[in-house]
Amino acid sequence: MKNTIFSKNNGPFRISEILKKVSPNQKVPGDIEDKLIEGVSTIQGASSKEITYLSNKNYLNGVTNIRAAACLVTIDLIDVLPKGVMPIVVENPEYIIIDIIGLFYEDLDDEVNSPNNDFSYVANNVVCGENTQIRPGAVVKSGVVIGDNSIVDSNTTIGSNVMIGHNARIGSNCTLKNCILGNNVIIHPGVRIGQDGFGYCLGKEGLKKFPHIGRVIIQDNVEIGSNTTIDRGSLNDTTIGEGTKVDNLVQIAHNVTIGQNCVIAGMVGISGSVRIGNNVMIGGQSGIKQHRKIGDNVQIGAGSGIMHSIPSNQRVAGNPAKKLEKYLSEIKTISRIARK
Numbered sequence: 001m002k003n004t005i006f007s008k009n010n011g012p013f014r015i016s017e018i019l020k021k022v023s024p025n026q027k028v029p030g031d032i033e034d035k036l037i038e039g040v041s042t043i044q045g046a047s048s049k050e051i052t053y054l055s056n057k058n059y060l061n062g063v064t065n066i067r068a069a070a071c072l073v074t075i076d077l078i079d080v081l082p083k084g085v086m087p088i089v090v091e092n093p094e095y096i097i098i099d100i101i102g103l104f105y106e107d108l109d110d111e112v113n114s115p116n117n118d119f120s121y122v123a124n125n126v127v128c129g130e131n132t133q134i135r136p137g138a139v140v141k142s143g144v145v146i147g148d149n150s151i152v153d154s155n156t157t158i159g160s161n162v163m164i165g166h167n168a169r170i171g172s173n174c175t176l177k178n179c180i181l182g183n184n185v186i187i188h189p190g191v192r193i194g195q196d197g198f199g200y201c202l203g204k205e206g207l208k209k210f211p212h213i214g215r216v217i218i219q220d221n222v223e224i225g226s227n228t229t230i231d232r233g234s235l236n237d238t239t240i241g242e243g244t245k246v247d248n249l250v251q252i253a254h255n256v257t258i259g260q261n262c263v264i265a266g267m268v269g270i271s272g273s274v275r276i277g278n279n280v281m282i283g284g285q286s287g288i289k290q291h292r293k294i295g296d297n298v299q300i301g302a303g304s305g306i307m308h309s310i311p312s313n314q315r316v317a318g319n320p321a322k323k324l325e326k327y328l329s330e331i332k333t334i335s336r337i338a339r340k
Contacts, residue, residue, distance in 0.1 A: 008106040012038045015070055015086065018051070022099035026088065035069045035086065040101050043068070051100060053093035054080065072096055129166065147183065159194065165220070178232045182220035182242070190227040193218070197231035197254025197272060210234055212254060219243075225250065225266070234272075241278065253290070265302070277312060301327075 016034050019026045038049040043059050046052040046068035053072040054060070060080065070086035072093035081087050090096055119136040122128075126140050129148035134140055137155040144158050147166035152158060156170055159177025164170070168181055171189035178194035187193070199210035214233020218240045224230070225248035232238060233255045240246070241260040251269045252258070258270075259278035268282050271290035280294055283302030288294070293309040300306065301317030301324065310316055315324040 006108060008108055009039060009104055010106060011104050012036050012049075013103070015051070015088075018100055018103065019088070021103055023090065023096055026090065033086075037069055040097065040104055041068070043071070046071075048084075051097075053097040055093040072100075135172075153189070162194075171226070178214075179216035179218065179230075181218045182222070184221045185218055186223040188224060188226040188228075188248070191224050192229045193224075194230070194232045197234060199234055199254060199272065214238065214255065216240075219260075222246070228252070231256075231272075247284070259296070283317075299324075 014034050014036055018037060036049070037051050041047065041050045041052055043052045043054050043066060044061060044063050046066070048067050048069055050068055051070045051072070052068040054077055055074055057077065057080070066082055066085055068085050070088055071081055072088050072090050073081060074091070074093060075089050078087050078089060120134045120138040120140070122134055122140045123142040123144070125142055127145045128134070129146060129150065131148060132146050132150045134152050135154045138152045139157045140152065141158060141160045143161040146152070146164045147168065149166055150164060150168040150170070152170045153172040155172050156174040157176070158164070162176050162179055164181045165183035165185065167183055168185045168187070170176065170187045171191065173189050174187055174191045175195070176187070176193045194216045196212040199212070200207040201210055212232050212234045214235055214237045216230050216232050216238045219242040221243045222240050223245045225246055227248055228246055228250040230238060230240070230252045231254040236255045238252065238254060238256050240252070240258045241262065243261040244258055244264070245262070246252070246264045247266040249267050250264055253270055253272040255273040256270050256276070258276045259280065261278060262276060262280045262282070264282045265284035267285045269287045270276070271288055273291045274288050274294070276294045277296035277298065279297045280300070282300045283304065285302060286300050286304040286306065288306040292306055294306070295310060295312030295314070297313045298310050299315040300321065303319060304317050304321040305319035306316070307320045316322060316327070317324050318327040
């Protein structure tokens with residue numbers, strides 16, 4: 001975190017100030033100096049004026065000299081810290097350090113400028129909330145509604161009648177149409193939302209395109225990674241549930257329904273009309289066949305091919321995918337045979 005030319009540092013803060021803001025129930029021991037902290041860094045790179053965290057011995061990676069002013073640490077690792085480092089014992093250091101980073105650092109591109117720019121196009125009947133910014137080169141078409149404190153970055157096009165909630169961040173070079181976005185949604189650069197899906201019917205005269213009249217519904221607190229594509233529904237809607245996080249280069253086809261708090265890694269392909277439950281984790285480069293149903297709490301290993309529906313609470317891997325235990329057993333068997 002030493003080089004912060006791409007972000008604004010809001011510090012310094014006293015340790016007591018930091019904990020009051022991010023973990024009010026956490027107290028600084030009375031016999032320890034309430035140090036002034038200038039930034040956040042890794043356990044390897046932290047200076048005597050920075051705070052860091054340690055939740056796993058693997059993060060040490062050979063480090064023998066920890067120089068941080070303070071360290072968020074689990075109780076079982078407190079003995080790793082030298083005497084000069086203030087231990088702040090918490091249950092989940094990584095979870096709290098996220099809030100501390102947010103306290104210190106602010107993206108320079110998020111600074112408030114004038115709401116609209118002379119080099120953007122905003123239709124006359126567009127409704128923008130307070131402190132919402134339309135950046136240079138953006139196009140916002142007729143009937144669009146955008147909530148408070150949102151940003152539409154440069155060269156992004158927002159299609160007619162799209163609705164975007166409060167505190168949204170729409171990156172540069174995106175295309176949004178036929179969609180409704182909730183609050184606190186983050187759309188990274190290059191995302192395409194609401195275009196027609198891949199649907200055709202074969203007849204005597206060749207392929208006839210199936211019309212798409214559905215929408216894309218993205219609920220609150222969803223994050224969509226760069227260059228991901230989300231097709232609108234054909235007759236139904238394509239829906240992404242609250243709190244779900246989607247990585248870069250993911251394809252979500254028409255009529256897909258994804259539940260709440262799912263995590264989908266890069267280069268996943270989800271075919272049309274797939275239904276995915278809540279708290280599902282999908283590893284990178286996996287593919288799911290059309291019309292399949294994935295239950296709640298399912299974990300899908302990277303590179304898997306999902307040919308059949310998966311009940312809730314299962315872990316699967318392989319292509320075609322099977323229960324993780326069976327997949328690992330087969331890999332071990334093949335390895336033994338190969339050694340003979």
